[in-house]
Amino acid sequence: MSGFQFLQLSATIALGLLIFAFVLIIIRIVRGPSLPDRVLALEMLVSTGIAYIAVIAIKTSFFLYLDVAISLGLVGFLATVAFARYVLQRGSQRQEQKNSRQISPGKELEQ
Amino acid sequence: MIEEIAFYIGGILLLIGALFTVIAAIGILRFPDLYTRMHAASKTGTMGAGLSFVAIAVVAFDGPVILRALVGFIFLILTAPVGAHLLARAACLAGYKPSELTEINEYEKTLK
Numbered sequence: 614m615s616g617f618q619f620l621q622l623s624a625t626i627a628l629g630l631l632i633f634a635f636v637l638i639i640i641r642i643v644r645g646p647s648l649p650d651r652v653l654a655l656e657m658l659v660s661t662g663i664a665y666i667a668v669i670a671i672k673t674s675f676f677l678y679l680d681v682a683i684s685l686g687l688v689g690f691l692a693t694v695a696f697a698r699y700v701l702q703r704g705s706q707r708q709e710q711k712n713s714r715q716i717s718p719g720k721e722l723e724q
Numbered sequence: 725m726i727e728e729i730a731f732y733i734g735g736i737l738l739l740i741g742a743l744f745t746v747i748a749a750i751g752i753l754r755f756p757d758l759y760t761r762m763h764a765a766s767k768t769g770t771m772g773a774g775l776s777f778v779a780i781a782v783v784a785f786d787g788p789v790i791l792r793a794l795v796g797f798i799f800l801i802l803t804a805p806v807g808a809h810l811l812a813r814a815a816c817l818a819g820y821k822p823s824e825l826t827e828i829n830e831y832e833k834t835l836k
Contacts, residue, residue, distance in 0.1 A: 649820060
């Protein structure tokens with residue numbers, strides 16, 4: 614087997630493994646008990662997407678896909694930062710509501 | 725000759741990267757709470773995507789492509805811990821408790 618054939622074969626296997634990883638992460642996004650779990654799984658989904666695009670860049674030897682992967686990483690990082698701010702704000706609002714009413718509204722709903 | 729060796733190394737790097745990503749996905753599915761899942765996502769997941777970038781840098785015999793691949797790798801390694809720490813801190817301050825299996829929680833003292 615020549616080097617190029619080995620590269621093509623391993624790229625195909627890597628694509629299959631990455632699709633398996635996509636499925637597992639999507640199960641976590643659907644099941645995820647709380648909001649930060651889902652945010653974390655989305656971040657991981659972006660990371661898996663970057664790996665997928667990189668493998669496709671190698672498989673087609675069209676290296677312009679690399680720029681797409683880098684921009685996707687940038688967008689994913691900014692989305693994580695924004696979601697972290699949102700989780701923080703939402704949590705502190707919820708605590709203020711709890712303190713002012715002295716009851717815990719919808720405790721089974723929030724988790 | 726050197727191209728053949730580079731292709732073999734690139735293929736092996738691709739396989740290792742994909743395996744890392746699958747392990748991270750299994751960790752995200754199996755670990756008990758957010759703070760342990762974060763280990764799988766931020767360390768193993770970043771390494772999976774990063775090794776794919778390194779594979780591109782090995783396979784492509786082109787200066788700008790190699791440079792961009794390495795810059796992307798460094799960017800991933802720099803941003804993943806920052807994002808994970810931000811999310812963990814926000815979740816902790818928002819009151820999401822770690823699982824019952826966690827024995828040491830030193831941040832709890834800072835919160836009170």
